[in-house]
Amino acid sequence: MELWYTEEWTDNVRFSIKVDKHLFSDKSDFQQVDVFESKEFGKFLTLDGLMMVNYKDEFIYHDMIVHTPMATNMNIKNVLVIGGGDGGTVRELTRYPQIEKIDMVEIDKMVVDVSRKYIDICACKLNDERVNLYYEDGVAFVKNSKDASYDLIIVDSTDPIGPGEGLFSVDFYNDCYRILTTEGILVNQNESPYFDFNAKEMKRANEKINKIFPIAKVYQAHIPTYPSGHWLFGFASKKFDPVKDQNKDSWEKLNLKTKYYNSDIHKGAFMLPQYVKDMLDENK
């Protein structure tokens, strides 16, 4: 007998992983939560049938969503993470001694509980004393937060369908802008430019952010287990340009060992293929 996990990247494209064991399966108040064990990717967590993290390549996503803003402004002290229930984003943040507070707002407690049990590679720093966990809706949380509370907001969300939908709205981005300090940075997972569904959402999110933040750029990473493997992040900010203001020397002095991020790829990630640039230019 063979067991295969199959993800529908589009109606016409499938990505399948041979599975040794289906370790967990349950429906939370928000979504279907599953954990599998596989030879190629080790353990992996899926939400509503979409890959979130796996042991083989979670480092790519978490490196790029955390170190890119952190190496741009080395004075980030207060961080808000929206989503990111697996804990990987928090894990990377806790490596910075200058960070004083990390508020993590995950709507679905089951994702955190399951990650703590099965995805220890990501969840291992959720008990860091600087971390405050809130099981709340991220949209409401930012609405109720005071002005200028955070130096960095990381939106580590699912796709804009289901529980992640509000995290792609104008109201949400406006609140993010308001609760960021004058040096504030917003980073979000920004879908992919390749398949039509993801590309449409990528453009929509970027269009909204562009109208609110004076600096709004897009950067990319090779994440083979997300649809097409070509994944994008949004970098929006009130003051810092991620390339011009890259604080290479200070970041390198921290001597953090990383497997994907480095000072070169910090710059290279913002150098986009022409067709992606053209898509983003349609928004201007």
Place this chain on the structure above:
Amino acid sequence: MELWYTEEWTDNVRFSIKVDKHLFSDKSDFQQVDVFESKEFGKFLTLDGLMMVNYKDEFIYHDMIVHTPMATNMNIKNVLVIGGGDGGTVRELTRYPQIEKIDMVEIDKMVVDVSRKYIDICACKLNDERVNLYYEDGVAFVKNSKDASYDLIIVDSTDPIGPGEGLFSVDFYNDCYRILTTEGILVNQNESPYFDFNAKEMKRANEKINKIFPIAKVYQAHIPTYPSGHWLFGFASKKFDPVKDQNKDSWEKLNLKTKYYNSDIHKGAFMLPQYVKDMLDENK
């Protein structure tokens, strides 16, 4: 009824495409040749069950394998293409007025014939008057070529299994070095760093080239229809460094419209993730 084309990226990972029609299927003297029609990727050509080119994203591979060396040395006049039977590499080369001669050596005439019939998007310039087609073994062709015959050699090969195997050998790379001019550049498709099989071949090829050429670098592109979507190219040269010697202004003056390549990504493509750098450093 549904028809699905499935590619085994590893023993434990599959990539599947919903197919409208199986347009062509035959076994040549060298390999299994198939052409399919699909909604997501349009028509696509496979060799021995591996994706070669498709209408949706062939531009990525061909842009990166051609424009990267061409924008490094704007005086390239004589070019040798090994493999590349679909014609996409030749098509991009014919856009440069300064190129005087393109020798294309494809071992398998069936690939060229089939591409002419079904993959016109790639094969459309094979009749350019500067193109000379040789249906021969690339290894023998370079062995029998005179010293300093070419300014650029592009190895547009399949994986190092089957007919492509000799194109990853030390003897072949030595002959390439010998038949290149003192300003000569060798570019090769260099597999992927992600799955073990491809990564091993990537390291082996790079190790060999490193010992022969004074300048040997690796660059990357997002090619979603190749295993992992993270694909690499090798850039080896006797004189030119692809980043330091990038001839941005002259290339941009040509006013070539490209969909993936641009002057930014020329640089960004050489900025590699840390784990890829570490793999390549093992070779030094």
